[in-house]
Amino acid sequence: MPEVIKDYTRKIGLPRIIIAATFVFLFILAFFVNLPVAMLVSNIIRRFGMYGVLVLAMVPAIQSGIGPNFALPLGIVAGILGALISIELALNSFWWALIIAIPIATVVGYFYGKLLNRIKGSEMLVATYTGFSVVSFMSIMWILLPFSSKEMVWPIGRGLRVTVSLESSFGNVLNDFLGFNIGEVYIPTGLLLFFFGMCFLVWVFSKSKSGVAMKASGDNPKFATASGIEVNSYRILGTILSTVLGAVGILVYAQSYNFVQLYTAPLMMAFPAVAAILIGGASANKVKISHAIIGVFLFQGLLTIALPVASQVFAYGNIAGVLRMIVQNGIILYALTKVGGE
């Protein structure tokens, strides 16, 4: 019997078991402290769909061998630009935002991929600071860029607002699409469909000639070279895909949140995504799509449920906010120690 347990532990992975157990424990606790469980479940499902694509963006990056994409803000900024431009042009549609964002992300991803090919071996650190730099650079741009839509600019002075409401454009378009209630739990059908659709596309790509070659060049660059696969160009392809998914991801996130957040908001957004995929079972060079799905569910689920429970148990002032930081960064820290795999 213990052998069987060991076997399962190895298969599922100890960290996933611990986190899943904590998740279940907190969930039970939520019942006892009389939290509105239905609302919590709705929240978990919503956040699952909301963050899903951002986490999925890690998959092509890891597959192509550049490791977890800490430079996700590059894609995020491209996505935000797509949203802002679509509003500026009064197109006001999620799909238009996508159509504008994807080419921007492709170009950005291409040049970033070129950069990564020059610094092989230290991708993660360079990526982190590339992300930070671009967020700071765009903070200047948000002031200087000639946007004029009243929805977005400050009423007085110059530049874009810190948050731009999507109420009149594409706020909640996916969440509301075919949405329904099971009891008190809201199912955002469109959001989930979109996320799983993206997963399917990434899966289809992994079965194509390019996908197989990209994975081979990530798994073993020497092997790939010996098979005539151009490793560098597949690394660029992986970077582009990751950046594009980052752009799509932030649009999904924004429509669900109902706001586009500018300036320093994207600064730290790569970390929860990286943490989620690592918790899902990926390592710096091995990943499956299922890791993204499991990871985002566990990570966001745990965050959603930990905070209300914590604030019920310790009802002192703003302790919930502090706890949020501890839980979130704790999970990230734990996940980062697992970068090398288990």
Add this chain to the structure above:
Amino acid sequence: MGEKYTLQMKNIHKEYYGNKVLHGIDLNVKEGEIHALLGENGAGKSTLMNILFGMPVIHNTGGFEGEVLIDGKSANIESPKKAMEYGIGMVHQEFMLIPEYTITENVKLNREITKENFISKLFGKRAEKLRFLDQEQMGKEARQSLDVAGLDIDEWVRVKGLPVGYMQFIEIAREIDKENIKMIVFDEPTAVLTESEADNLMKTMKKLAKKGISILFITHRLSEVIYAADQVTILRDGKLIECKPTSETNVHELAALMVGKEIELPESVDSSHILEQEVVLDVNNLTVEMPGEEVHDVSFQVHKGEIYGIGGLAGQGKIGIANGIMGLYPTKGDIAFNGSPLILNDINHVLKKGLAFVSEDRRSIGLLLEDSIERNIAISRLHIQKDFLKNYGLFKLIDQKHVRKHALEMIEKLDIRCIGPEQHTGKLSGGNQQKVCIARALTLEPQILFVSEPTRGIDIGAKKIVLDLLVELNKKLGMTIVMTSSELAELRMVCDRIAIVTEGKIEGTLKPTDSDTDFGLMMAGEYHKTHNKGDDSDAGSN
């Protein structure tokens, strides 16, 4: 030369994970003696030296059996530091010097001479490490050692930028600068030296021996052994073959002893019909910049239906030939394949033309260890010939059924022992991994197959199976094979002709049935030297 033994190693046995690499080796080095240790790659020289220096790799793998005596007293060498305390020094093949330091600093590293300063006076005995360096005294002593080593260069020059020949002597100076030095081990010291530098080195060795320092000289250059050494010990396959004074032997005998193996050679190899066949691969002036295996200006021809062997010692360039032709390392030269020129340094082109390659580095280049057998087999063809794909209108996806069918065929044909086509290749045994590599190469349906080190790191039974497989491919399918191997015996078992590569050049081409002596001489790069002297050997080279 005294009658006292500086070093005695008695009945040394060592095994790595059940694989016996040393079978009862004895090594006796007298005081002031130059003792040569001779053997092919894998003969056990390095393992023996690792034991002598107490390297962690020995103790981490269960230690060794046998006894080591230094100056007649039993010695327990459990770490390199201990070896140093016993007075054993080593001059490394790859120089262990700090480029940014001066010669003196390198010679005196970690044995610096110090003098007091006010801080160390203040703190007394505890502050020994805070003392200043006595540069003057250090320089003087380094100078003395350099003089003994025979290097007349300023002792305050930085090591960086010095020619490699000098570094060797700095290492020697460092060793003899140690007060208690009794014995110095030279690990293939002449490999990187020019001829005159090598001469100098051997003169220095003789000088040191006269001072009573014993020298253990590891090499595969036979003439140096005869010239410099007093005594020679020959190892082969982890066994002690012979130990005799060099005055009682000659280059030819040493060559035969180093190589000779009890192998079943084919009764008679008739390679004449092979030479009548058309030339498939015509290589001219091939130069390959593969680090550690450089090839200089090599020309050869491979005929249709032939198994062409490339042999030689490690680091001499034999590995570079196949890697260069395939385009994995920067290559120059003219290669014609089936009469039309081959574009160099373009793997895609070479693979498309019908050349396939089984790499010598199975685990890091040959396989995707964390992917399935079927994927490993299919991937090259999928990429190069765009096969194994199914059209779904908008996009083409991998045709899993086709991949599976092909993998099952290969598994049966090559007898790959596995749980199923989905098993990861990392979980297979070495022999079966090799078969997967061969299966992938065959899947490309090549006209010529390059196989490098096909039996490296696989057990004896599997070796035979892999070799038989190659012969079968050759005989049944008429596949032309270029096989590179460090194991001369296996080349002689399967090849029609064997080229021996020494110092990046083809020293000569032999028939498998040629004598051990000829093979040995060629591998040591002494074949032409002895033959040009008008030696009376009847070797058949072509």
